[in-house]
Amino acid sequence: MASDFVLAIETSCDETAVAVAGGNGEILISKVASQIALHAPYGGVVPELASRNHSVDLRPLIDQTLVEAGIDWKSIGSVAATSGPGLSSSLLIGDTTAKAIAVGLQCPFYSINHMEGHLLSPFIGRGEAVSEHIALIVSGGHTMIVDVAAVGEYQILGSTRDDAAGEAFDKVGKMLGLEYPGGPVIGRRAEKGDRKAFDFPRSMIDSGDFQFSFSGLKTSARYALDKLGAEIGESVIDDFCASFEEAIVDVLIAKLFLAAERTGRRLITVSGGVSCNRRLRERAEAEARERGLELFLALPDYSTDNAGMIAFAAALRRLVGIAPSGLDSDIDPNLKLA
Numbered sequence: 001m002a003s004d005f006v007l008a009i010e011t012s013c014d015e016t017a018v019a020v021a022g023g024n025g026e027i028l029i030s031k032v033a034s035q036i037a038l039h040a041p042y043g044g045v046v047p048e049l050a051s052r053n054h055s056v057d058l059r060p061l062i063d064q065t066l067v068e069a070g071i072d073w074k075s076i077g078s079v080a081a082t083s084g085p086g087l088s089s090s091l092l093i094g095d096t097t098a099k100a101i102a103v104g105l106q107c108p109f110y111s112i113n114h115m116e117g118h119l120l121s122p123f124i125g126r127g128e129a130v131s132e133h134i135a136l137i138v139s140g141g142h143t144m145i146v147d148v149a150a151v152g153e154y155q156i157l158g159s160t161r162d163d164a165a166g167e168a169f170d171k172v173g174k175m176l177g178l179e180y181p182g183g184p185v186i187g188r189r190a191e192k193g194d195r196k197a198f199d200f201p202r203s204m205i206d207s208g209d210f211q212f213s214f215s216g217l218k219t220s221a222r223y224a225l226d227k228l229g230a231e232i233g234e235s236v237i238d239d240f241c242a243s244f245e246e247a248i249v250d251v252l253i254a255k256l257f258l259a260a261e262r263t264g265r266r267l268i269t270v271s272g273g274v275s276c277n278r279r280l281r282e283r284a285e286a287e288a289r290e291r292g293l294e295l296f297l298a299l300p301d302y303s304t305d306n307a308g309m310i311a312f313a314a315a316l317r318r319l320v321g322i323a324p325s326g327l328d329s330d331i332d333p334n335l336k337l338a
């Protein structure tokens with residue numbers, strides 16, 4: 001069997017993930033050992049618990065991934081791992097494991113920026129080369145709009161000044177007493193609610209730039225909730241979720257399409273955990289159709305944290321001739337995309 005497979009490890013936060021991609025970026029397998037249930041009682045990720053569990057889960061997950069993919073160690077031609085941004089104690093587990101494997105196999109090691117993984121993920125499975133486009137990345141830790149010229153050539157047009165969109169979903173979910181993480185639950189409940197029931201602010205929607213701010217929205221949600229008092233009916237919660245979601249989606253859509261307009265890019269992509277949001281997906285699709293733009297949405301399996309996107313990014317970097325990282329490369333919890 002050809003030895004150009006990329007084995008990738010992602011442990012930047014609370015998901016232990018391993019994937020294998022072929023030389024052209026086709027994903028053979030992408031597995032996630034989720035820690036969501038473990039952190040749920042705390043209402044957020046506990047870094048110490050996350051890293052301990054990565055170290056327990058990672059090795060068996062790698063073995064399982066290779067067995068299920070039907071490949072052996074000799075077929076691995078490169079190893080990749082997320083080097084940041086993320087929790088340092090979590091990043092270290094994936095980074096050192098991947099480097100040890102690369103030493104053992106005497107093959108190149110690629111240290112991959114988690115945000116580049118998200119950014120390129122809408123191209124997974126399409127068989128299309130990465131061309132110039134505008135990317136919206138919306139996750140639990142980041143919200144940014146990036147002008148992409150090619151693989152490895154990124155210009156950040158704007159990002160959030162405070163909370164990320166996913167973070168706002170999760171914090172408001174917590175306020176409402178919903179299951180952790182709040183984003184998917186709010187998304188589901190919003191489908192049954194009235195989007196106009198509550199008048200939440202669309203901060204910075206008319207600022208004319210690509211900066212975001214979601215902390216005012218979170219405060220406004222807090223006040224609205226306090227005003228409702230203790231006894232809130234289920235249908236009011238649905239309305240609350242629908243109105244809150246719409247406020248976030250309005251801002252994301254406005255800025256994304258403004259970026260396309262300003263730059264003249266004809267292709268736009270949306271990635272990151274929040275890109276699973278149904279309302280965001282349908283609004284982006286409708287707007288792209290109306291403007292005659294092409295839209296690539298990340299597939300749900302590659303939206304929330306996964307190693308498939310890391311394997312894909314490493315394979316694309318290798319394909320375009322970007323040199324592998326040295327084994328002395330370091331992790332960086334605050335790693336920047338550009």
Ligand code: KG4
Pocket residue numbers: 138139140141142165166167169170181182183184185187272273274275276277278303304305
């Ligand atoms: O990309 P991701 O898995 O992790 C980070 O890199 O941060 O994103 C996780 C975020 C969480 O905040 C989660 O609530 C949000 O994505 N999320 C959603 C949905 N599914 C996941 N937010 C809104 N609607 C969803 N359906």
Ligand code: ZN
Pocket residue numbers: 114118139140272273304305
């Ligand atoms: Zn992520």
